[in-house]
Amino acid sequence: MIDIKLINIEYIVVAMAAMILYLLYYVFTKDSEFNKNIRSVASVVEDLNREIFYLKKELTETKKSIKSNSSRMSDEEIYEEVERTTYDMVKPLSLGVKRLEETLITIDEQMNSRIASLESGVKQISIPTSVHGNDDEKIISLFKQGVSLETISKELHISKAEVEFVLKINKIK
Known part of the structure; x- marks a missing residue:
């Protein structure tokens, strides 16, 4: 009688160990996917930083150009030039931020669905x-x-x- 109980307990322990190993495999697999997504976000951020650098450089050149031409331009023309240059510099940055936001929303939705999936999987394990x-x-x-x-x-x-x-x-x- 005791041997049967021990065998049943051994089967339960082996089954639980298998479930835990499967959950670990699942988590590590999903973690690698998450890391891949993080790398893509990092790439977008790096591109944005590069774009900011070029925009700063262009702004500096534009300032020099405005200084050299300021004697020939009226205040209103200078204001319009600055406004146009600023818009041209901000537009790509705005698009990059928008892409980054969309990527983060997608990653957040994926993580929430994965968490919900893991929670439901853990709830199904009957202890x-x-x-x-x-x-x-x-x-x-x-x-x-x-x-x-x-x-x-x-x-x-x-x-x-x-x-x-x-x-x-x-x-x-």
């Missing part, structure tokens, strides 16, 4: 609330009376680990 059903109450009662774990396991013909498991599940030890 038994009791090792031997009625033994839970006996274990808890004996433990509260001060009976040692070894004595409880001998009296109920179960392993010490099972006694500890029941106490931990019921948040007693």
Whole structure:
């Protein structure tokens, strides 16, 4: 009788170990995909930084050009030139930020769906609330009376680990 229970427990432990290994494999696989997405975001950010550098350079050149031509231009013409130059510089930056925002929204949606998927997968793993059903109450009662774990396991013909498991599940030890 005890051998059958031990075999059943061994099957449960092996099944849980297999489920945990599968979950680890799944998480590592998804983590690699997430890292790939992060690298693409980093690439977009790098492109934006490069574009900012070129825009700053162009702004500096435009300022020099305006200074050299300011004696020939009226205040209104200078204002229009600055406004036009600023718009030309901001437009690509705005488009890059918009692409980055879309990429981040996509990554966020993917992560939320993956988290929901993992949560539902974890919820489907059924952990038994009791090792031997009625033994839970006996274990808890004996433990509260001060009976040692070894004595409880001998009296109920179960392993010490099972006694500890029941106490931990019921948040007693």
